[in-house]
Amino acid sequence: MKKETFQDKLIKRFYGIVGPLDEYKRREANRIGNICFMFSLPFLLVASWLALLLADKSPKLLATYFPLAILAFFFVVSGFIMLRGRQAGLASYDPDELSAKERKQVERAGLRAGIYFASWFYLWNAALAIWLDKLPPVAAFSSLKTLCSALFAGCLFGLFSHFIVRKRQLDTE
Template sequence: MRETVGTKVIKWFYGIRGPLDEYRRNEINRIGNNIAIFLLMFNLLLAFIASLIILATDNYEFTLSVVVGSMLFVVFGIYIYIIYEIEHHRLAQVDIDAKQVVKTKKKIFKKAIGLGVYFAVGMYCLNILTDWLPDRGSIVPLLTERSRVIEAIIMGIYFGSAMMLVDFHHIKKNPERIDGRASSIWQQQKRWSIICIILIVAALFAICLF
């Protein structure tokens, strides 16, 4: 049976690989319902508090800061909750054959590179936008500032590496069936990946210093 777009989005959001069976679907529905109920109550409470702040202080900028800060804090908390539930109920765990371990980890490595690039570009654009909006002067100096590029690259490397380690953690395999040659190949790839990350970070710090 072909997966719908909604199912693909759900699997991508929760980091689930393989079929979305009844157990995983029920757990995802439970997590989503808990989040929806909490957000409904939080939005009502936040709207009430924001109204009180405006009536008491007549300071709209302060009220906006409180609302935005509270929403960001809640989003971060919800993300932590989702990670806990996924790990606790092993929703993202992948059962693979020993022969597919190296191939699966190659896909994860390529995916991590793509996520790191997307995150770096997104943070680079967001950083420039937040600095440009208050004054709205020339945007060219912001685009060519070296520290911004280096900061975005470092954040992309760390984000991609973190996502790669999380995906590696979700792989379940039988150690007794692992092919020695496949394991040796992966160890070499892992070693070179770590060396490349270290060299990139060292080069970026050298550029910052000189």
């Protein structure tokens, strides 16, 4: 059995592919990635050119809206990737083709996603409190508000992830 390369693991993780990365799934992932690149490159070139033009005249306006425009664009691109990936059947899998390790990963995907999200959310909120509110690091990391918000967000995210994985399993059966 051929060992998966790091690039294959990244492709599977990014597109939500469970099971073996066969030629069809690889071809569809490459096609979707190429379409997104063809839209992203001109957008980023034009946005960067406009940012250079506006940098001297209105830096505050640029600092406010440029990151928001890029963030909104990439949310649209991510939605496109998810929609086209679902239409192409990249997220579908046959439970019989999965190895024992992959079955275990699918079963606990929601829990793992919730824990990762809660951890990053906690660190992000503490870092923002240190940077924006000028709190000392000990106070920022030991804040009950930061901990409770991270736990709540992690639980919600984990539940949503669990239900999405469960729906995907029911769709494939």
